[in-house]
Amino acid sequence: MSSDTLIRNGRVITATDDYVADVLMRAGVIHTIGRGIEVGEDVAVVDATGLYVLPGGVDTHVHLENVIGPTITCDTFASGTRAAAFGGTTTIVDFALQTEADSPLGAIARAQRSAESQVAVDYSVHVIITRVDDQVLKDVRHAMRFEGVTSFKMFMAYPGVMMADDASIFRMLRQVGADGGMVALHAENGTVIDLLIKEALEAGHTSPRYHAMTRPAIMEGEATHRGIRLAELAEAPIYFVHVSSNEALKHIVTARAEGIPVFAETCPHYLLFDDSVYATDDLEIAKYVMTPPLRKPNDQKHLWRALRYDDLQVIATDHCPFCMKEGHLGYRLQKMRGKDDFSLIPNGAPGIETRLVSLFDIGVMQGKLSLNRFVELTSTTPAKLFGLFPKKGTIAVGSDADVVLFDPAASQTIYARDLHGNCDYTLLEGRTLQGKVEKVFLRGQLIVDGAQWQGREGMGQFVPRGEVKAF
Ligand code: DUC
Ligand code: ZN
Ligand code: ZN
Ligand code: ZN
Numbered sequence: 001m002s003s004d005t006l007i008r009n010g011r012v013i014t015a016t017d018d019y020v021a022d023v024l025m026r027a028g029v030i031h032t033i034g035r036g037i038e039v040g041e042d043v044a045v046v047d048a049t050g051l052y053v054l055p056g057g058v059d060t061h062v063h064l065e066n067v068i069g070p071t072i073t074c075d076t077f078a079s080g081t082r083a084a085a086f087g088g089t090t091t092i093v094d095f096a097l098q099t100e101a102d103s104p105l106g107a108i109a110r111a112q113r114s115a116e117s118q119v120a121v122d123y124s125v126h127v128i129i130t131r132v133d134d135q136v137l138k139d140v141r142h143a144m145r146f147e148g149v150t151s152f153k154m155f156m157a158y159p160g161v162m163m164a165d166d167a168s169i170f171r172m173l174r175q176v177g178a179d180g181g182m183v184a185l186h187a188e189n190g191t192v193i194d195l196l197i198k199e200a201l202e203a204g205h206t207s208p209r210y211h212a213m214t215r216p217a218i219m220e221g222e223a224t225h226r227g228i229r230l231a232e233l234a235e236a237p238i239y240f241v242h243v244s245s246n247e248a249l250k251h252i253v254t255a256r257a258e259g260i261p262v263f264a265e266t267c268p269h270y271l272l273f274d275d276s277v278y279a280t281d282d283l284e285i286a287k288y289v290m291t292p293p294l295r296k297p298n299d300q301k302h303l304w305r306a307l308r309y310d311d312l313q314v315i316a317t318d319h320c321p322f323c324m325k326e327g328h329l330g331y332r333l334q335k336m337r338g339k340d341d342f343s344l345i346p347n348g349a350p351g352i353e354t355r356l357v358s359l360f361d362i363g364v365m366q367g368k369l370s371l372n373r374f375v376e377l378t379s380t381t382p383a384k385l386f387g388l389f390p391k392k393g394t395i396a397v398g399s400d401a402d403v404v405l406f407d408p409a410a411s412q413t414i415y416a417r418d419l420h421g422n423c424d425y426t427l428l429e430g431r432t433l434q435g436k437v438e439k440v441f442l443r444g445q446l447i448v449d450g451a452q453w454q455g456r457e458g459m460g461q462f463v464p465r466g467e468v469k470a471f
Contacts, residue, residue: 010048056090056402119460148464177236180467221247320348
C-alpha cells in the first residue's frame with residue numbers, strides 16, 4: 001500500500017469536533033481534511049463509512065522492560081508497543097529509571113538504546129528521579145533543553161527503594177515548573193504503609209489481599225495533599241499518577257477550585273473493578289495486586305464525576321505487566337514471587353491493549369463520557385500535558401497522521417490468548433465489550449489492519465517533547 005492514504009467518509013472525532021469528512025494523509029502527516037477530496041491512483045483509499053476516525057491514543061503511563069527490584073515487567077518495547085498499537089495507541093511515554101550509579105541523562109540514554117530497535121509506535125520517557133542534588137538538577141535542566149524530556153516522576157512511596165523526601169520533591173517542582181515542565185507524583189505515605197505491611201506480616205497475614213488492606217486510601221489522600229502544598233509553594237504545576245480514591249480526589253478538587261495548577265490521571269482498572277475482588281485469600285488475587293489497590297464503588301462514583309467535570313484530565317493505563325505463571329516466556333520472579341508474602345508480589349497489571357475499547361464500552365456506551373471527552377482523556381490532554389501536542393493528540397492539518405478507525409457497532413470478547421503483549425492474563429478475561437479498533441495508522445503507515453499486524457519493530461520514533469500546554 002502506498003504511504004499516502006485517503007480515509008473516505010469517516011466520522012472524525014477530536015476533543016472538540018464531530019463531523020463526517022475525508023482525511024488525506026500524505027508524507028506522514030494530515031494533509032487535507034474536507035468533503036469529496038479527489039486523489040490520483042498513487043493514493044490508497046480506505047472507505048470509513050460508519051467508522052469513527054480518532055486521533056491515535058496517547059498513553060502517558062506505561063512500564064515496558066522496567067526493572068523493578070529483582071524482576072522486570074514482562075512486556076518488551078517490541079511486545080508492549082505492538083499491543084498498544086492493536087489497542088489504538090500510537091504514542092507511549094515509558095519510564096527511565098535514574099539508578100544510584102547514573103544521572104537522569106544516563107537513564108534516558110539507556111532507555112533509548114533498548115527502545116530504538118524495538119518500538120513499533122512513537123515514544124518518549126519520563127525520568128524517575130530517586131535522588132536530587134545540584135548535579136542532578138543540572139542534568140534535569142539539560143534533559144529538558146536538549147534531550148526533549150520534559151517530565152519527571154517521583155515517588156512518595158517505597159522508602160529505601162524509590163521514595164524521595166519532601167525537600168527533594170520541592171526542589172524538583174521549583175526548577176522543572178520554572179522551566180516549563182511537569183513533575184508527576186506517586187502519592188502514598190510510604191513510611192506508614194511500610195509499617196502497616198510489617199505489622200500485617202507479623203500477624204501472619206501473608207495472602208495477596210493484604211496488599212490492599214495495607215495501602216489505605218487515606219494515606220493516598222494525605223500524600224496527595226502534601227504534594228499539592230509543595231507544588232503551591234514551588235509555584236509549579238503538578239500531575240498525580242494513578243488516582244484511585246475520593247480521599248485523593250477531594251484534595252485535587254479543592255486545589256483546582258483554588259486555582260492551583262493540579263492535574264491528575266486515573267486508570268481503567270479503577271473504573272472497571274472494585275475492592276470486592278479482595279474478599280478471598282486465594283492466590284489468584286495476585287492479579288489485582290497493583291498500586292494503589294482497587295477501591296470502593298463510592299470511589300468509582302467520584303472518579304467518574306471527576307472525569308466528566310475535568311477534575312481528572314487523563315486516563316492512562318499504568319500498564320505494568322507481570323505474569324501469573326512463573327516462567328511464562330522465561331519471565332521469573334513474577335506474581336508468584338509473593339505466594340507466601342504479599343509484599344513480594346510485583347505491583348502492577350496489564351492494560352495497554354484494552355484501554356480504548358474498555359473505556360468506550362463502560363464510558364461512552366453507558367453515557368458516562370461523551371465521545372469528545374473520551375478522545376480528550378485518552379489522547380488530546382495527555383499530549384498537551386506532556387508536551388506532545390499538536391504533533392500528537394488530534395486530527396488536524398499538519399499533525400502526525402496517527403489515526404485509528406474504530407467501529408462502534410462491532411463487539412468483541414476479550415481473552416488473554418488473543419492479545420498481543422507477553423502477559424499471560426488480562427483482568428478482562430471473557431468480558432464482552434462494545435467497539436473495536438479496525439485499522440491503525442502511525443504517521444500515515446498502516447500498522448494494524450483488523451487482526452493483521454502490518455507494523456515493524458523499530459519503526460516507532462523517539463518524540464522530543466516541549467513545554468506543558470495546559471493553560
Ligand atoms: N506505581 C506505578 O506507577 N506503577 C507500578 C507500581 C507503582 O507503584
Ligand atoms: Zn545532551
Ligand atoms: Zn506509582
Ligand atoms: Zn506506573
